[in-house]
Amino acid sequence: MTRTAVVALGGNALTRPGQSGTCDEMLANAAAMASAVNDVIEAGWRVVIVHGNGPQVGNLALQQEATTMVPGQPLALLSAMTQGLLGSLLARAIDLLRGPGTAAALITHVTIDPADPAFGSPSKPIGPFFEPVEARRLAEARGWMVQPDSGRGFRRVVASPEPADVVEIDALRALVEAGHLVIAGGGGGIPVLGVASQTAAMDAVIDKDRAAGLIARLLGAQALLLVTAVERVMLDFGEPTQSELGTITAAEASRYLGEGQFPPGSMGPKIEAALRFLAEGGELAVITSPGLVAATLNGSAARSGTRIERSPSLAERAR
Numbered sequence: 001m002t003r004t005a006v007v008a009l010g011g012n013a014l015t016r017p018g019q020s021g022t023c024d025e026m027l028a029n030a031a032a033m034a035s036a037v038n039d040v041i042e043a044g045w046r047v048v049i050v051h052g053n054g055p056q057v058g059n060l061a062l063q064q065e066a067t068t069m070v071p072g073q074p075l076a077l078l079s080a081m082t083q084g085l086l087g088s089l090l091a092r093a094i095d096l097l098r099g100p101g102t103a104a105a106l107i108t109h110v111t112i113d114p115a116d117p118a119f120g121s122p123s124k125p126i127g128p129f130f131e132p133v134e135a136r137r138l139a140e141a142r143g144w145m146v147q148p149d150s151g152r153g154f155r156r157v158v159a160s161p162e163p164a165d166v167v168e169i170d171a172l173r174a175l176v177e178a179g180h181l182v183i184a185g186g187g188g189g190i191p192v193l194g195v196a197s198q199t200a201a202m203d204a205v206i207d208k209d210r211a212a213g214l215i216a217r218l219l220g221a222q223a224l225l226l227v228t229a230v231e232r233v234m235l236d237f238g239e240p241t242q243s244e245l246g247t248i249t250a251a252e253a254s255r256y257l258g259e260g261q262f263p264p265g266s267m268g269p270k271i272e273a274a275l276r277f278l279a280e281g282g283e284l285a286v287i288t289s290p291g292l293v294a295a296t297l298n299g300s301a302a303r304s305g306t307r308i309e310r311s312p313s314l315a316e317r318a319r
Contacts, residue, residue, distance in 0.1 A: 002174065005045045005223040005297065008212035008273075009033055009188070013227065013290065014086055016049030017152070021059050032290060034093035035180070041098070046176055048219065049090060050212035053082040053187030055203065058127015058156060063106035069255070075158065075203050076190050080266055083107055084184035090183050103181045109167040110189025110206055110214070111170070116161035123264065124160035124205045129153030150266065159204040163189060163214045173219060185211040213273035217280050223297060224277045224285045226270045231289045233271075233306040235261055247299070247307040250278045271308075278310040 014029045015021040040047055057078050064072040071104040073081075088106025094103040122145050131137065135146040135154030149155045166172065166189065175182045188206030211228055216224045231245040235256065245256075252272055262268040267287075274285030286296045288305020 001302060002044070002046050002223040003223065004048065004216075004219055005040055005225055006048045006050060006216035006219070006221050007037055007040065007225045007227060007293070008209050008213050009051045009090075009227050010208070010229075011054040011056055011082075012229070015055040015059075016052065021055060025085075027093070029098070030086075030089040030093040033227075034090065034097055036290035036293050037094065038097045040225070040297060041181065043294050043298055045223070045297070046179075047181050048176060048215060048221070049181065049249060050170070050185040051086050051090065051183065051187070051217060051283050052206055052208040053086060054124075054126045054205070055128065057083045057187060061127060061156075067224055075205065076192075079205065080190050081105065083190070085188055086184040087183045092192050094181055098181075101180075103183060103184075104175050105183040106168055106172055106174070106175065108184045108186065108189045109192045110185065110211060111165045111167065112161040112191045112193065112204065112206065113164060114193055116159070118161040119159045119204070119291075122157045122159045123147075124158050124207060125149045125155040126158060126205055127156050139294055140163075157241060159202055160188075161191065163206050163211050166218060168190070168314045172215070176219065185215050207269045207273075209240060209269045209273040213277045213301070216277050216282060220231045222283045224274060224282055224299060225293055226274065226285065226287045227290055227293060228270065228287060229289060231292055231303075231305050233262075233267060233287050237261075237267075241274050245306045246304070247309065250275055250310055274308050278308065282310065284309055288299070 012028050013033055019025045037047055038201045060078045060081055091103035091105050129152050132154055138144045144156045147157045172182055172184050185210055188208045188211040191204050191206055215225055234242055236242045254275055257271050262271045270287055277285055285308040288296045292305045296307055
């Protein structure tokens with residue numbers, strides 16, 4: 001039986017720090033991501049890709065305010081635009097490696113609860129980084145909330161509610177079972193209040209790692225691969241005692257999370273998504289950089305990323 005892996009790619013992987021987000025830049029970055037995903041397929045896995053959209057949706061939001069000649073659109077519809085944009089780039093890059101029609105990009109709506117406490121404390125960064133003075137000016141002029149992000153400047157933050165369900169899950173499952181690589185849940189999904197609701201104008205962005213975990217659980221996937229800029233998860237990040245995590249159990253990851261090792265704005269959502277996936281039947285979660293994804297998934301290379309296993313591996317139990 002073919003195993004299924006859900007791969008979560010960050011929006012920063014498609015528009016890298018220091019880049020402006022030109023078509024050529026995004027095409028080159030999509031090709032690099034496609035190569036990493038292809039390694040997973042070559043290892044015998046079916047793949048679903050979920051991608052972030054932080055830089056891209058932020059840029060679209062800025063474009064919306066650059067002219068009064070056309071009406072501005074709500075953030076949820078900007079997320080829909082990025083699903084088409086980034087889904088097209090990734091599908092083309094994958095098809096170049098595996099043949100036309102291999103990849104299918106699926107517009108995906110994700111239901112949320114309007115009473116989610118996230119709406120009371122926006123925390124999801126979107127768009128470019130700003131210097132403090134510019135960030136304060138934009139916050140005042142546009143009613144934004146801005147916060148420092150990763151020591152690289154200030155960014156706009158919006159609510160990041162918990163994803164509850166995926167409207168198109170049956171179509172997604174059918175495409176996967178038909179042998180397609182599916183790109184779904186782009187930007188964490190377009191947030192809607194429910195299947196019957198026509199309201200998509202929610203000023204929110206769903207965390208793509210949480211959306212990827214939800215999709216993985218609904219599909220009954222065996223592996224959740226969270227691709228990031230670092231090769232391994234760190235303990236005591238930035239401190240003299242900093243250390244890397246290789247293969248750990250879900251229980252160990254949960255303990256480190258409880259100790260405050262993984263901040264909410266960076267590694268925290270990835271660890272939380274991994275733990276929920278493993279608690280609900282998943283076998284393995286991986287957090288690593290693009291070049292080590294396949295090696296970490298297979299667990300056979302000398303250098304690999306962080307593997308979080310539902311229970312200790314045979315090798316660990318033999319120690």
